[in-house]
Amino acid sequence: MKLSKLIIIVLLSITTALVGCSNQSKNDDTVTIYFARHGQTLFNSFDLVQGWADSPLTEQGIDVARYLGEGLKDIKFDTYYTSDAGRQRQTMQVILKQMGVKNYTINELQGLREVFYGGYEGGANAKIVADSMHLLGYKTSNSYFNDYKAGKLAIAPMVDAIAKIDPKHLAETYLQVKSRTQDALNTMVQNALNNGEKNVLAISSGMSMQVMISDLTDSIERNKPLSNATVVKITYKNGQYHIDEIGSSNYINKGKNLLNK
Template sequence: MLLSGSAMAQLQDNGKGSVDIYFVRHGQTIFNLYDRVQGWSDTPLTQEGEKVARQFGAGSKDIGFKKYYSGDLGRQRETLSLIMQSQNSQAAPKELKALREVFFGGFEGLPNNEMNTAAGKALGLKSDSAMTELRQQGKMSLTELADAISKADEKHDAETAGQVRDRMQSALGMMVKDALQHHDKNVLAVSSGMSIGIMISDMTNDPLKNKGMGNAAAVKIEYRDGKYQVKDIGDMRYVEAGKKIIDAADAKRSH
């Protein structure tokens, strides 16, 4: 899909060349496990979160990443470190503040259902569970959700969808430009689920963009001679492949 409007302001045509950017959601964290709001607030990965990061690393090793990026949140940094360890990469990772998750303002650290209920009320939804149900069904766009959260935040600090999209797409454009300059074909970026979804909100019509992404799920963005195309939203194939590789290695060591 060709980009238009505000997206074109962030995603510049960097000219001839091709590069694939793989955006990956971080591994499971304590707040993920406890179902609490986690934007710029941060908790460490659980054991399951560490495992799924290693699985993604093992399963995606053959892609041959040349550059590695993450946001500056601990869970993003930790996920990238485990991925690189699994790939025996000696590259120097780069941190970009722009790759952070959405900032949820006064809702940070609260149960997710409290934020969903407040956002639903801001949109005029009748029941407390309506927003949660719409989110689970993929019937609520992430941009509409983010703007509802921002509107409902009594602290008036939560980011709008436009703010998140602009910073994420700006980071994407920068990564593409750098990759083209250095002739890198494959780049990995660890970010967070909602910010990734908002980044691609005006880049594709695929309804999967509004579904929640699993931990260590991937979205592939192809750049080809000035055009961006979103592929494989919420892709878990690399985690699944990595699990098989690690399980086989563990079985071999046990014999």
């Protein structure tokens, strides 16, 4: 084979490989969403029911949001989401300030709201548990909470029990919450794909986040309550969702360690 022909073949092979890599890059539709629960609020500290009712962050809530922001600093986020709840927006603002992000826009999706607890809103958490636990087969609140913390109590019957015994008949059902939270998730992913975004930061609320991922993973961790500012990491790729982390406090711990040095 003549040298000139060999050179042409080699060049064509290199070009084909480069085009293939370029197309592969263009076709990479991976989107990573870091969902975090808001920081501790006044209602949280008073042990009051807080769904669509709202209250501001406590000093402890602001601190944990700062830790989270510091722990997320190494990640370059392309866009930010919360619901229209003040506690979620405030948490995001604290995080972004700690990360040094400026000139940002917070996109609001009502689908990221917490579960609506109807007539129980603003009342004692002890009351809503006492009224609903019997429908779930529990005789004591201790056994109820022990199973919840252990992941033995699925989120669907919990939400539906509250909806069933709500005195105002306004509380959301599991299917209602799942529909709107997963619609919000799909909206964020579609926006990211349209805009070429890879990393998304979203602030939501504990029980609604549990509902959102309830049928996206088989991990028992999906049933465990989410502490303030802990992270649920979700990856979207090739039309499928994968839940990478549930209730992770690693980012909080990392940020706290860095800030306390």
